[in-house]
Amino acid sequence: MNKIWIIEDDPSLARLISENLTKWGYPCEAAVDFDQLDKEFLKVQPQLIIMDVSLPGKSGHAWCAEIRKLSKVPILFLSSHSENLDIIMALNQGGDDYLTKPFSMEILVARIQALLRRTYSYEPSGTLMEFQGAVFNLADASLSKEGRQCELTKNEFKILQLLLENKNKVVSREKIMLKLWNSDCFVDENTLTVNVNRLRRKMEQLGIEDCIETRKGLGYLLHA
Secondary structure (H helix, E strand, O other), X not given: OOOEEEEOOOHHHHHHHHHHHHHOOOOEEEOOOOOOHHHHHHHHOOOEEEEEOOOOOOOHHHHXXXXXXXXXXXXXXXXXXXXXXXXXHHHHOOOOEEEEOOOOHXXXXXXXXXXXXXXXXXXXXXXXXEEOOEEEEOOOOEEEEOOEEEEOOHHHHHHHHHHHHOOOOXXXXXXXXXXXXXXXXXXXXXXXXXXXXXXHHHHHHXXXXXXXXXXXXXXXXXXX
């Protein structure tokens, strides 16, 4: 099981993150001694770190650099600052991802799952996929953004999953039809067009606009 270490000096936020991640099956431990995080890291031995940028004493950037001398464990920064310079600094110090406060717990889980997959080839059940501020839940075939949610049909689910697995790349109509009907023959191509358009309308209702692009003669591309 992948243990997550939460380095956050706001006890209420640390507790909220821990409670939510525990529900998703991730054991969590919160940092205790913010003056000796390098030594505490060696005791905890986490598989992923959630690190606040603003900490008492040394900054999260400085502690990230110290931990990087010991391990390549993935580090996800939390910060109330969204300026490009802050994000660049965090990543240059060895961070793997950056999430701005306030944030959705669903998006935090999606980011964690993505980091674990990239680092450990880990594939959790109930995977969440994030794009353009929206969260696609493979467990219940739902799509949500900013508190609004819609359910997808089986075909809409398969189309979105395939496009997200190949985000920012063109996916041919033939490949999509094979995933939907196990055949690129004997199915009217207009049926695929209808399904894609229905998916687009549901996404637009959630405020996700101009996300799926049609490439004439090639297929579809999802901008994520």
